[in-house]
Amino acid sequence: MNGGDQVLQSRGAEHYGPTGAFAVSSWLGPVLFGGLGDGAVVAVERFGWWLHLFTVFGFLCYLPYSKHLHILLAFPNTWYARLTPKGEMANMPDVQKEVRIMMGLEQPDPEAPAEVPEFGANDVFSLSWKNLLQAYSCTECGRCTAACPANLTGKKLSPRKIMMDVRDRAEEVGAAIAAGRQTQENYADGKSLFDYITPEEIHACTTCNACVEACPVLINPLDIIVQLRRYEILTQSAGPADWLPMFNAIENNGAAWAMSEERAAWRAPG
């Protein structure tokens, strides 16, 4: 297109005003098209112009169906990225309330509903739209996994895989709803995110945030890991047996270690 344009400019053709020299097309144009008549060069230039346009539009149409979708989604994903300190975890108001009642800072509400709320997430339905947007924005570059200390020490955890698993599950759910096999309101295919992500993976996470720091598009794989773990521990009452003494100690003593003394008793009297 530019080669033909340069030739036509040099001939003073109508509609082809001077644009200045192009680095490559200024010498390639005359070499390729210098021997053609004006009409043929205009045809070459117009063909090149439409080819550019259809290539760009064609790629835009293909984009949502390809792995390159992350190029577009990286913008909204970065815009909606969390601005609070990375180490700050999302609070669970129900648990906080229980702890405050336990410590005598709040009185129990006699009117409160008796049913136990569900904690964490076990499927894409209980993840937030931001978690799902992040799953689709992942470029699969692997920087998070390269920085993950659990992965580096041979544990079965890859934050990159966590993001890809969430996306795969979202794809599966979306395809079933689109095909009319399931409805969004009553979705039940007998599967969950735990069919993609094993407990061994989520137990290996040290919540160090290295993956969050490493991600070039501000994705937070840790948030999903923490939500899965909260579901497993708090909603399913499952989890590794050797974690139970720690949970009991926190509940009874307010510390991770089983201490017979009050936690603050070491302080100077008074």
Ligand code: SF4
């Ligand atoms: S927060 Fe968990 S997944 Fe992320 S780098 Fe640390 S150990 Fe790995």
Ligand code: SF4
């Ligand atoms: S660093 Fe970010 S973009 Fe790269 S694989 Fe991990 S989550 Fe995806």
